[in-house]
Amino acid sequence: MTAxxxxxxxxxVILSGSALLAICWAAKxxxxxxxxxxxxxxxxxDEPVGVPTDRFPVKNSQ
Amino acid sequence: MNSPSLLSTINPATEPDxxxxxxxxxxxxxxxxxxLLFFGTAIFWLLMGSLLGLISAWKITNPGLFDSISWLxxxxxxxxxxxxxxxxxxxxxxxxxxxxxxxxxxxVPLLHAKLLIxxxxxxxxxxxxxxxxxxxxxxxxxxxxxxxxxxTPILFIAxxxxxxWTIIMFRFRKSGHIYVSxxxxxxxxxxxxxxxxxxxxxxxxxxxxxxxQGAINWWYAHNVLGLWFTPIGLAAAYYFIPKVIxxxxxxxxxSILGFWxxxxxxxxxxxxxxxxxxxxxxxxxxxxxxxxxxxxxVITTAINHHxxxxxxxxxxxxxxxxxxxxxxxxxxxxxxxxxTSMAIPALNSITHFTDYTIGHAHLGLYAFFTMIMFGxxxxxxxxxxxxxxxxxxxxxxxxxxxxxxxxxxxGALTLGGLLQGLALYDVASxxxxxxxxxxxxxxxxxxxxxxxxxxxLVFAYxxxxxxxxxxxxxxxxxxxxKSDNSSNDSVAI
Numbered sequence: 118m119t120a121x122x123x124x125x126x127x128x129x130v131i132l133s134g135s136a137l138l139a140i141c142w143a144a145k146x147x148x149x150x151x152x153x154x155x156x157x158x159x160x161x162x163d164e165p166v167g168v169p170t171d172r173f174p175v176k177n178s179q
Numbered sequence: 180m181n182s183p184s185l186l187s188t189i190n191p192a193t194e195p196d197x198x199x200x201x202x203x204x205x206x207x208x209x210x211x212x213x214x215l216l217f218f219g220t221a222i223f224w225l226l227m228g229s230l231l232g233l234i235s236a237w238k239i240t241n242p243g244l245f246d247s248i249s250w251l252x253x254x255x256x257x258x259x260x261x262x263x264x265x266x267x268x269x270x271x272x273x274x275x276x277x278x279x280x281x282x283x284x285x286x287v288p289l290l291h292a293k294l295l296i297x298x299x300x301x302x303x304x305x306x307x308x309x310x311x312x313x314x315x316x317x318x319x320x321x322x323x324x325x326x327x328x329x330x331t332p333i334l335f336i337a338x339x340x341x342x343x344w345t346i347i348m349f350r351f352r353k354s355g356h357i358y359v360s361x362x363x364x365x366x367x368x369x370x371x372x373x374x375x376x377x378x379x380x381x382x383x384x385x386x387x388x389x390x391x392q393g394a395i396n397w398w399y400a401h402n403v404l405g406l407w408f409t410p411i412g413l414a415a416a417y418y419f420i421p422k423v424i425x426x427x428x429x430x431x432x433x434s435i436l437g438f439w440x441x442x443x444x445x446x447x448x449x450x451x452x453x454x455x456x457x458x459x460x461x462x463x464x465x466x467x468x469x470x471x472x473x474x475x476x477v478i479t480t481a482i483n484h485h486x487x488x489x490x491x492x493x494x495x496x497x498x499x500x501x502x503x504x505x506x507x508x509x510x511x512x513x514x515x516x517x518x519t520s521m522a523i524p525a526l527n528s529i530t531h532f533t534d535y536t537i538g539h540a541h542l543g544l545y546a547f548f549t550m551i552m553f554g555x556x557x558x559x560x561x562x563x564x565x566x567x568x569x570x571x572x573x574x575x576x577x578x579x580x581x582x583x584x585x586x587x588x589x590g591a592l593t594l595g596g597l598l599q600g601l602a603l604y605d606v607a608s609x610x611x612x613x614x615x616x617x618x619x620x621x622x623x624x625x626x627x628x629x630x631x632x633x634x635x636l637v638f639a640y641x642x643x644x645x646x647x648x649x650x651x652x653x654x655x656x657x658x659x660x661k662s663d664n665s666s667n668d669s670v671a672i
Contacts, residue, residue, distance in 0.1 A: 132373060136442060148357055149435065156431035158356045159284070159422055161199035171423045171498040171558055173574065174567035174650050 202286075207562040209288035210279045213295035215563055215646070217275035218556060220303045222639050224267025225549075229632050232260040236625040240618060250314040258325035259313045265323070265403075266334065267306045269544060271299070272552040273411040274341055277364050279559050280418055281345060284361045285352030291344055298340035305333035321382055323400035331379050335372065342372050359434040363414035366442060370406040374399055390458050394450060401449035404543060409441070409511075412551045413480060416508045419558060420487055423501045424494050429486035437479040444472040451522035455531065470522035477515040484508045499574045503554030506582060510546035514539065529604055534617055534624075535596025538589045545631070546585045553581070553638065560642070566649025573637050580634030588627035595620025 143149065160166050235256045238244045245251040282289045289295075309326030312318060317327040326334070345368040349361075378399035381387050387395060421428050428434055447469030450462045488494075488505060495502050517539055520526055530536060557574065561567050568574060595617045602613035 140439065143357070151356075152431045152435075153427075155356045155358065156421075156427035158354065158358050159360075159418060160425075160427070161203065163197065163200040164203075164422075164425075166425055166427060168425045169423060169494065169498065170425065171500045173497055173499055173571040174569070175571075 203283070204562075206282050206286065206288050207279070209292070210282050211563045212292050213289065213299060214275045214279050214559065216296060216299045217271040217278070218560065218642070219646070220299065221268050221271035221275065221552075222635075222642055224263050224271070224303075224306060226632075226635055226639060228260055228263030228267055229628070229635055231256050231263060233625070233628040233632060235260050236621070236628050240621050240625065249316070255314055255316065255318060258318050259310055261323070262313065262325055263306070263310060264544070266309070266326070267303075269408060269548060269552070270338075271302065272549075272556075273367075273408060274299075276415055276552060276555045276559065277345075277368060277411055278341075279555075279563075280360060280414060281348050281364055284354060284358050284364075284418070285348050286354045287348065287351055290347055290351065294340050294344060298337045298344075301333060301340075302337035305330050305337060308333060319383070321396055323403060324378060324382060324396070328379075328383050331375075331383070335375060335379070338372050338375065342368050345369070358418070359428070359431065359438060360414035360418045362435075362438045363410035363417070366438075367407050367410035367414070370410075371403070374402050374406065390456075393453055393456065393458060394462065397449040397452040398446070399449070401452065402446055405441070405445040405448060408544065408548045409445075412507065412511065412548045413437075413441075415551050415555045416480075416484060416504055416511075419500055419504050419555060420484060420508070423498050423504075423558070424488070424491045426487060426491065429483050429489075433479040433483045437476045437483070440472075440479070441476040444469045444476070448473065448518075448522075451527070454522070454524050454527045467522050467524070470519050473515060473519055477512060477519075480508075481512040499568070499571075499578070500554045500558040502578055503550045503557065503581075506578075507547050507549075507551035507554065510542060510550065514542040514547050517542065529600040530596060531600075533596040533600040533603065534592040534620065535600060538592030538596055541585065541592065542589045545581075546589060550581065550585075553577070556642075560645050561649070564645050564649045566645070568641060569644045569648070569650040570641070573641055577634045577637040577641070580630055580637065584627050584630035584634060587630065588624050591620040591623035591627060595624075 148155075157166060164170055234245070234251065235253060238253050238256065242253075249255075278289065278295065305326075309330035312327035312330055313325055318325040319327060324331075345365060349365055378395055381395045382392060382399075386392065417428060417434060447466055450458070450466030451470050454463055454467070456463075484505075495505060521530055521536070521539060557568065598616040598620075599613045602608045602616050603610070
């Protein structure tokens with residue numbers, strides 16, 4: 118019982134502490150500084166903005 | 180691109196767009212084994228879990244069904260259904276999608292595939308042990324944690340490997356920027372083992388006493404939805420919606436705000452399951468407040484997804500992925516706002532202990548999460564097996580059976596639950612009449628289960644076909660029809 122509670126509290130501290138560290142690290146390392154570029158980071162030169170990447174399979178396209 | 184990919188090694192003068200394409204194909208191919216293993220086992224358990232759910236649903240209206248077989252009694256079937264669809268289907272599906280997204284977003288080929296394959300095998304072994312445990316009567320009476328104590332360490336060990344892997348991938352990522360989906364994925368992969376271990380330690384190995392048991396139970400059961408399934412579902416939506424239509428997310432700022440507010444408010448939500456219970460009032464009140472605060476992440480996500488889709492809704496005609504994911508994203512908004520409303524004590528006093536709650540649960544785990552997982556699989560699997568889905572019409576069947584089935588199920592349970600709740604609330608009415616109000620809706624729910632199961636069978640067939648005999652191969656390695664959007668079958672819905 119006591120061991121469980123200590124573990125739980127320990128877990129809370131570690132977890133909220135690490136979340137706090139994560140957001141500080143993110144801010145410091147410039148994760149929030151260039152928002153537009155961030156939004157476009159999933160696009161590539163061959164799959165650029167404006168090009169859809171999925172569709173229903175076409176019949177008889179063997 | 181710091182390290183040379185296969186193509187640039189052969190010919191350093193290759194055009195950069197080909198390089199991207201080959202690099203992405205290499206990354207996709209590296210995830211093939213583990214991701215297909217997780218998907219395949221997930222789909223198997225989905226069918227099994229749904230079958231158990233279907234039998235449970237019919238037993239509610241026909242209590243005598245199979246009553247001579249002990250392992251098919253309702254008290255075992257219902258938890259077996261819940262645990263199979265949650266841990267057998269939803270978790271491996273989420274892991275599969277998460278692995279693929281992590282590799283793509285980190286822009287590195289998947290590392291330590293053997294670790295992940297072992298983890299998948301151990302996880303499924305744990306599911307088998309847990310399921311057998313429940314069916315032979317060893318299940319625990321803790322909602323969402325019914326698997327017997329001897330099954331949980333197996334599951335935990337399997338999952339811990341995945342968490343370690345996430346940290347390794349994050350450490351070796353090549354992408355400088357952390358895309359919003361990566362925040363959700365990384366957090367979810369670390370939150371889940373923490374939740375699972377804490378709940379098991381405090382409820383099974385060193386059980387806490389009294390009301391604290393209820394607190395831990397619902398803290399876990401609600402967070403497994405909000406801090407594990409929700410972030411994975413949203414990570415997929417935030418990746419696939421912009422990626423499929425080829426348009427960056429409407430407001431990247433809002434998406435980041437949505438993530439951090441979810442991280443902050445969600446873990447307080449669980450106690451609203453204990454409204455009206457013998458429980459410290461301040462804990463319930465704090466939870467109700469946090470539930471209302473969930474408006475912030477939910478509305479930011481809803482606005483963001485809607486504004487990204489705006490002007491591109493015709494894409495739902497030609498993209499199977501988008502069709503499922505947008506259905507899931509809309510359901511996310513609906514289920515979250517409904518959840519907030521259910522935390523308001525005035526409504527809760529009517530809906531608590533009725534089918535309304537069951538409807539809410541299915542709206543969350545099926546209409547939101549499962550639909551997003553289906554959509555993601557429609558995008559991912561062709562890129563792993565190197566061929567297209569064999570039949571467009573079967574995908575449409577899958578979508579419509581799923582959509583109609585789940586709307587019917589949630590509608591029936593919600594309406595039936597409200598009538599049942601009002602009858603329970605009415606002092607002049609008998610308990611029996613509350614059951615009678617709900618019965619026709621429960622029959623309808625059973626029928627909707629058949630429809631959903633039909634959709635799942637179609638999907639399972641398509642998936643097996645993809646493994647054995649994928650459809651037409653594409654010329655470029657990671658590309659699917661970028662030039663041809665105005666297809667001849669785009670009119671068919």
